[in-house]
Amino acid sequence: MEKTHSCTIVKKTMLCPDTYDFVVNFPQEPKPGQFVHISCGEGVMLRRPMSVCDYFDNNLRFSFAVRGKGTKLLAQHSVGDKLDILGPLGTNFGVDKKGDGVSLVIGGGIGIFPLFYTAKFLGEKTEAILGFRTKDLVIMEDDFNAVCSKTHIVTDDGSYNCAGLVTDIFKERLQKGDITSVYTCGPRGMMKAVAEIAAENDIFCEVSLEERMGCGIGSCAVCVCKIKGKYLKVCQNGPIFNAREVDFDE
Amino acid sequence: MNNLDMSVNIAGISLKNPIVTASGTFGNGWEISRYYDLSELGAVTSKAITLSPKQGNPPPRIAETDSGVLNSVGLQNSGIEFFLKYDLPNLRRYDTKVIANISGNTIEENCEIAKRLGGEVDFIELNISCPNVKQGGVAFGTDPRIVYDITGRVREHCSVPLIVKLSPNVTDIVEIAVAAQKGGANALSLINTLLGMKIDVNTRKPILANNTGGLSGPAVKPVAVRMVWQVAKNVDLPIIGMGGIMSGEDAAEFILAGASAVAVGTANLVTPTAALDIKKQFVQYLVKNKIKNVKDIIGAVIAN
Numbered sequence: 001m002e003k004t005h006s007c008t009i010v011k012k013t014m015l016c017p018d019t020y021d022f023v024v025n026f027p028q029e030p031k032p033g034q035f036v037h038i039s040c041g042e043g044v045m046l047r048r049p050m051s052v053c054d055y056f057d058n059n060l061r062f063s064f065a066v067r068g069k070g071t072k073l074l075a076q077h078s079v080g081d082k083l084d085i086l087g088p089l090g091t092n093f094g095v096d097k098k099g100d101g102v103s104l105v106i107g108g109g110i111g112i113f114p115l116f117y118t119a120k121f122l123g124e125k126t127e128a129i130l131g132f133r134t135k136d137l138v139i140m141e142d143d144f145n146a147v148c149s150k151t152h153i154v155t156d157d158g159s160y161n162c163a164g165l166v167t168d169i170f171k172e173r174l175q176k177g178d179i180t181s182v183y184t185c186g187p188r189g190m191m192k193a194v195a196e197i198a199a200e201n202d203i204f205c206e207v208s209l210e211e212r213m214g215c216g217i218g219s220c221a222v223c224v225c226k227i228k229g230k231y232l233k234v235c236q237n238g239p240i241f242n243a244r245e246v247d248f249d250e
Numbered sequence: 251m252n253n254l255d256m257s258v259n260i261a262g263i264s265l266k267n268p269i270v271t272a273s274g275t276f277g278n279g280w281e282i283s284r285y286y287d288l289s290e291l292g293a294v295t296s297k298a299i300t301l302s303p304k305q306g307n308p309p310p311r312i313a314e315t316d317s318g319v320l321n322s323v324g325l326q327n328s329g330i331e332f333f334l335k336y337d338l339p340n341l342r343r344y345d346t347k348v349i350a351n352i353s354g355n356t357i358e359e360n361c362e363i364a365k366r367l368g369g370e371v372d373f374i375e376l377n378i379s380c381p382n383v384k385q386g387g388v389a390f391g392t393d394p395r396i397v398y399d400i401t402g403r404v405r406e407h408c409s410v411p412l413i414v415k416l417s418p419n420v421t422d423i424v425e426i427a428v429a430a431q432k433g434g435a436n437a438l439s440l441i442n443t444l445l446g447m448k449i450d451v452n453t454r455k456p457i458l459a460n461n462t463g464g465l466s467g468p469a470v471k472p473v474a475v476r477m478v479w480q481v482a483k484n485v486d487l488p489i490i491g492m493g494g495i496m497s498g499e500d501a502a503e504f505i506l507a508g509a510s511a512v513a514v515g516t517a518n519l520v521t522p523t524a525a526l527d528i529k530k531q532f533v534q535y536l537v538k539n540k541i542k543n544v545k546d547i548i549g550a551v552i553a554n
Binding site: 001002003004039044045046047069070084086211212213214215217218219220221222223224225230231236250 | 274275276277280281282284286287297305306308309310311312313314317318319323326457467468516518519520521522523
């Protein structure tokens with residue numbers, strides 16, 4: 001039988017203002033792209049889904065930005081505290097479908113977290129294209145540099161590296177003709193643009209979707225998104241979907 | 251504990267214990283059965299079944315509120331045919347009673363679904379209280395004449411006891427319960443969710459795509475306990491009580507108010523093992539209070 005895990009926080013760091021990085025003891029090895037469902041503490045009922053950012057030596061890393069009551073409460077936990085965690089849950093990125101060429105992980109803002117763990121599975125020919133609003137929000141550059149052959153960083157306002165969008169770099173990078181797969185996570189508009197470019201160039205592309213979630217295991221059917229005209233559950237049928245099948249405008 | 255009698259009776263059918271799952275929070279058991287043996291429960295309730303598959307409402311469908319949860323799923327399900335072919339045979343593998351929650355758009359649809367279920371399930375729970383659909387749902391459940399009519403007509407097509415699930419979005423719950431009883435209901439479930447709303451004050455937009463949704467969880471529990479108590483005093487039908495049950499003591503509260511069984515709903519969204527945990531805590535409550543037979547405390551509140 002599956003069960004929830006009582007996990008001790010072993011490390012807590014702040015990545016940038018209001019964005020935290022936790023490492024907890026965790027007994028089950030996740031697949032890249034999967035998520036865990038975390039109880040934030042007394043006063044908040046529903047768990048909050050967090051993408052797996054990394055897994056090593058029975059330690060699970062997840063990172064999150066403080067956005068509401070749940071994440072605020074979660075951020076107040078310290079090293080040594082216990083967290084009630086359900087998972088790993090959901091589908092995984094098809095890293096076995098990466099092809100013979102270069103794989104790209106394309107992320108925006110706090111959407112980059114699942115891509116780090118995924119990049120580790122994709123191997124040395126992987127490149128990252130990461131976009132952030134501004135310099136102060138640029139995070140995990142060293143992490144991605146360590147596992148990717150190249151890490152391209154852009155900011156909306158040009159305060160760090162060049163100004164632009166991840167799709168600008170993506171289009172530029174396509175010129176070489178060696179890209180065979182794309183894995184993306186970030187704001188919906190960004191993922192839609194990435195998916196369109198990948199489709200135009202006939203490149204395998206998977207996206208990690210997000211939706212307000214309830215149970216996390218597929219029982220309550222609240223976290224749906226439209227896939228090929230049908231509502232599917234992000235927690236159970238996803239969070240990873242083939243980009244071509246997602247109805248981004250629904 | 252060996253001489254503890256946990257069994258209860260709902261409309262002539264014995265449940266081995268009074269802990270049930272509430273419709274829509276448990277899927278059709280596939281997922282939660284990976285966390286514990288469903289045979290631990292007195293009964294399980296299916297997700298609402300409609301005649302044809304139903305897409306449900308656009309997301310977001312959920313918002314957390316203080317001590318509560320708003321949802322507007324809109325009865326997404328695969329329809330009666332799929333339920334009979336796949337979900338029900340799977341549920342039948344467990345030693346537990348099966349309650350089929352039905353929610354047709356029209357009275358005729360409900361009759362048709364009841365007919366197709368035949369004697370394959372242990373109970374039919376008629377949902378006349380969903381606040382998230384335009385047709386059927388709560389539109390049926392707020393007018394006593396309609397409640398009487400729909401209960402009577404669906405009852406004619408049921409081969410098993412009919413439970414009518416009531417909406418709390420009414421002025422007088424007793425009036426509705428009496429109408430269901432007169433219509434031929436064999437048991438009552440209460441309460442469904444309370445119609446609610448949450449607005450993001452910065453974007454000025456409601457959180458739910460459907461604007462409004464059904465409120466559940468601890469926030470509604472006092473309302474639910476009060477309604478169970480009022481109905482139990484005035485209607486001679488077994489009641490399945492529900493509304494924010496998160497612990498064994500919450501379950502006891504509903505039973506003292508007059509419920510013969512209790513359904514765990516929102517708690518299933520918090521932890522997959524919630525219903526099992528609540529059952530264990532309820533046993534502890536019975537032991538602690540030296541109660542040997544659950545039936546002894548049904549409606550045993552000492553009211554002022």
